[in-house]
Amino acid sequence: MNNNTNPLARKDTTAIVRAGLQRRYAAEKRFKWYGLTAISIALLAVVLLFADILIKGLPTFWQTDIRLEIDFAPQIIDPDGRRNPDDLSLADYSALWKKSLRQLFPEVESREELRSLYALISSGSSLQLRDRVMANPALIGVTQNVDLLADDTVDTFFKGGVDRELPEAQRPLKDDQIAWLDKLKAEGKMETRFNTGFFTNGDSREAEQAGIGGALVGSIFTLLITLSLSFPIGVAAAIYLEEFAPYNRWTDIIEVNINNLAAVPSIVFGLLGLAVFINFMHLPRSAPLVGGLVLALMNLPIMIIASRAALKSVPPSIREAALGMGASKLQMVAHHVLPLAMPGMLTGSILAMAHALGESAPLLMIGMIAFIVDIPTSPFKPATVLPVQIYLWSTLPERAFVQRTSAAIILLLLFLAVMNATAIILRKRLERRW
Amino acid sequence: MNTTATTINSATHQGTLIVAQAEAPLKTGPRVIDYNDRRTVGDITVPDPKMVCRDVNVYYGENHAIKTVSIDIGNRQVTSLIGPSGCGKSTFLRCLNRMNDTIPGCRVTGEITIDKENIYDKNLDVVQLRARVGMVFQKPNPFPKSIFENIAYGPHIHGLAANKRELGELVETCLIKAGLWEEVKDRLEEAGTGLSGGQQQRLCIARAISVNPEVILMDEPCSALDPIATARIEELMDELRENYAIVIVTHSMQQAARVSQRTAYFHLGDLIEVGDTEQIFTNPQHRLTEDYITGRFG
Numbered sequence A: 001m002n003n004n005t006n007p008l009a010r011k012d013t014t015a016i017v018r019a020g021l022q023r024r025y026a027a028e029k030r031f032k033w034y035g036l037t038a039i040s041i042a043l044l045a046v047v048l049l050f051a052d053i054l055i056k057g058l059p060t061f062w063q064t065d066i067r068l069e070i071d072f073a074p075q076i077i078d079p080d081g082r083r084n085p086d087d088l089s090l091a092d093y094s095a096l097w098k099k100s101l102r103q104l105f106p107e108v109e110s111r112e113e114l115r116s117l118y119a120l121i122s123s124g125s126s127l128q129l130r131d132r133v134m135a136n137p138a139l140i141g142v143t144q145n146v147d148l149l150a151d152d153t154v155d156t157f158f159k160g161g162v163d164r165e166l167p168e169a170q171r172p173l174k175d176d177q178i179a180w181l182d183k184l185k186a187e188g189k190m191e192t193r194f195n196t197g198f199f200t201n202g203d204s205r206e207a208e209q210a211g212i213g214g215a216l217v218g219s220i221f222t223l224l225i226t227l228s229l230s231f232p233i234g235v236a237a238a239i240y241l242e243e244f245a246p247y248n249r250w251t252d253i254i255e256v257n258i259n260n261l262a263a264v265p266s267i268v269f270g271l272l273g274l275a276v277f278i279n280f281m282h283l284p285r286s287a288p289l290v291g292g293l294v295l296a297l298m299n300l301p302i303m304i305i306a307s308r309a310a311l312k313s314v315p316p317s318i319r320e321a322a323l324g325m326g327a328s329k330l331q332m333v334a335h336h337v338l339p340l341a342m343p344g345m346l347t348g349s350i351l352a353m354a355h356a357l358g359e360s361a362p363l364l365m366i367g368m369i370a371f372i373v374d375i376p377t378s379p380f381k382p383a384t385v386l387p388v389q390i391y392l393w394s395t396l397p398e399r400a401f402v403q404r405t406s407a408a409i410i411l412l413l414l415f416l417a418v419m420n421a422t423a424i425i426l427r428k429r430l431e432r433r434w
Numbered sequence B: 001m002n003t004t005a006t007t008i009n010s011a012t013h014q015g016t017l018i019v020a021q022a023e024a025p026l027k028t029g030p031r032v033i034d035y036n037d038r039r040t041v042g043d044i045t046v047p048d049p050k051m052v053c054r055d056v057n058v059y060y061g062e063n064h065a066i067k068t069v070s071i072d073i074g075n076r077q078v079t080s081l082i083g084p085s086g087c088g089k090s091t092f093l094r095c096l097n098r099m100n101d102t103i104p105g106c107r108v109t110g111e112i113t114i115d116k117e118n119i120y121d122k123n124l125d126v127v128q129l130r131a132r133v134g135m136v137f138q139k140p141n142p143f144p145k146s147i148f149e150n151i152a153y154g155p156h157i158h159g160l161a162a163n164k165r166e167l168g169e170l171v172e173t174c175l176i177k178a179g180l181w182e183e184v185k186d187r188l189e190e191a192g193t194g195l196s197g198g199q200q201q202r203l204c205i206a207r208a209i210s211v212n213p214e215v216i217l218m219d220e221p222c223s224a225l226d227p228i229a230t231a232r233i234e235e236l237m238d239e240l241r242e243n244y245a246i247v248i249v250t251h252s253m254q255q256a257a258r259v260s261q262r263t264a265y266f267h268l269g270d271l272i273e274v275g276d277t278e279q280i281f282t283n284p285q286h287r288l289t290e291d292y293i294t295g296r297f298g
Helices: A013-061 A085-090 A094-104 A111-118 A125-135 A152-158 A175-186 A213-244 A249-262 A266-280 A288-312 A316-324 A329-357 A361-365 A386-394 A399-430 B002-013 B017-023 B089-095 B126-132 B147-158 B164-177 B197-209 B227-240 B253-259 B277-282 B287-293
Strands: A062-071 A143-149 A190-194 B049-060 B063-074 B078-082 B106-114 B133-136 B215-219 B245-249 B262-267 B270-276
Touching: A013 A062, A013 A399, A062 A094, A062 A152, A085 A125, A094 A111, A094 A125, A111 A175, A125 A143, A152 A175, A152 A399, A175 A190, A213 A249, A213 A288, A213 A329, A213 A386, A213 A399, A249 A288, A266 A288, A266 A361, A288 A329, A288 A361, A316 A329, A316 B133, A316 B197, A329 A399, A329 B147, A361 A386, A386 A399, B049 B089, B063 B089, B063 B245, B063 B262, B063 B270, B078 B089, B078 B253, B089 B215, B089 B245, B089 B262, B126 B133, B133 B197, B147 B164, B147 B197, B164 B197, B197 B215, B197 B227, B227 B245, B227 B253, B245 B253, B253 B277, B262 B277, B262 B287, B270 B277, B270 B287, B277 B287
Parallel strands: B078 B245, B078 B262, B133 B215, B215 B245
Antiparallel strands: A062 A143, A062 A190, B049 B063, B049 B106, B262 B270
16 A cells, blocks of 8 residues: 555554544443433333322222111101102102211201211212112111211321311311211221222212213223224225325325324314214214214324334235235235234224323313213213313312322223233234244 | 447437348347347247247336347246346346236336237236246245145135145145255144245245246345255256246356256346357357356446
8 A cells, every 4th residue: 555645554543543432432321321311200200100190099999988877767768658669769868877877976966066967978878878778678677787988078087188287177077077087986987998989980079979980981982983993994994005006196195194184183183073973963962972983083094004004014025925926916915914914003003092092182072071970871872081081070179089080090091001011912922023 | 340330339320220120130140249239139039939028118117127128938948037237137027927017107018928828918817827927036935824824825815726635735746846845844834934045935936836837937036045055946946947937037147057048138128138048158149248247247
């Protein structure tokens, strides 16, 4: 090599490289620390969020009961003794537990005091007793110990949510109420049990009776309709666009529009649902059917894009092999491409469904935000969904509703985690290597 | 020599090339044709043609990929297509079973017949054509299914096997013909993708012959294989040519010389020279052919 023409030959290249090494290593180390810091901050945020939700929400899964000796007196429930179900259902059951309470605290006499004594028991207790009698009329005339729902303030008090040291005016429970409760507790009449009602009840104005059941069923109906519409349509559209459609201006326009639709804010789909499904087609308001339709529309572009990506990831060599064997295009797709793309499609659709499960904005537009006590029995009945229920409860001031909000969030997150885990397991299971 | 070149050049510019070709077809002769002459040198016909291609043009959109190529594919022999990268030999090969149909924007003109039947005829079914003209690809591409299913797929979709036993026999025959039986007979249920590269390519050959084709097209079948696997495939081609017409695209001139009886040299979409393999490699007529086989470019 000619020393005059190569400028590097005049320098000690090894020394120059070595001098630069320090800087390079330092940069790499710095970069590593940036990454670690970012991950730590993210993890910390997640831990804080979960800890907050768990601490607030977990008490909801236990419920305080007050055990009272109820005398199912025939003269109150069924004065004329005909055991007519209509008469039985109209009886004043509150008289039963009020009487029982009065017997426990004979010293309470004034009207005002009695009112605060009765406030310890949930107003739903009357219904609880009625259901019991309706189910078994033989109870009439019997005296029995019954666990009655405590009022939500009592429940909160026993979970440590009420500070005894506060001045009486700032407490939801008055001094005499606390004294009565302490007495009940000392007599072993207060009990905490697993709150099954939270899962089986519909919404209620009374926090202790409010449950997630209605929203849960509503969410399941909605998602079933969304899935059964958007999966087949999305997959079929993706297969057509990816494998069969000619490349021309029309398919270009369709592709651009699908990508644009995927970015449309979800509330717009709600407006569309309101205009088309409710105002034009007159489908029932607040129904999971309409919610499912709206979410299916919202999910379709995402589903199509995910399915097309899955189809694109199938190597062209497999297509060539099938076509080279004389398979028709449909056979090529059905026998070779689709089985290989299926895991990707399933993953995509489960993630899209998880997205739909957490969606609330479009459902507000079609009336799924209504206060609905009954658990829906079909997709045509009014219902609400988990995220909307969370929103509804979050606006209420009672401590028990704050706890229920967090408990509902826990359930929603649990559902999302299960769906995502299913997606991962399916992908791992069905994935084939070539 | 220089004078000849100039004459032909000017003829080209005046647009009288076709007349010249018609009047004086450039067949064998002890002369070396100059670079700028893109007429096909050598005898394009064979006594017993399986496929006949006349004036085949292929366009990818605006790109003229194959320019008026005419050649016969002989029965029971190996025809190799050679040439530098991008010369159109693979494109031409894929015309023979209409695999180019799958490429958007690809247009084929001219006439290609198999046993005097035009394969670009509107009434001809492309599914049936591909059953008659099988194909083996550059990269081994077995289906991600079992070895058995790989071979059984073709007979299954065309309904060639009457029952399970017949299908089993067919699979065995194909694997024996492809020289793979001894290696896989105990693990037919295992994934075809789990085999070595050479075995996979033989599996693809077995798959190609499973529908009893008349012609087998091979697009650089050995370029992804090691020398031992390559030797095994070449041996196989030699056995297979007793029953099939084989067309192979290869980048290796040694391979073309070893396995084929006839060789066609492509250059930038033109078929430059065609002839017996021995003649092409020992006595090329065209400058371009000579340069290529002597390794001056490629």
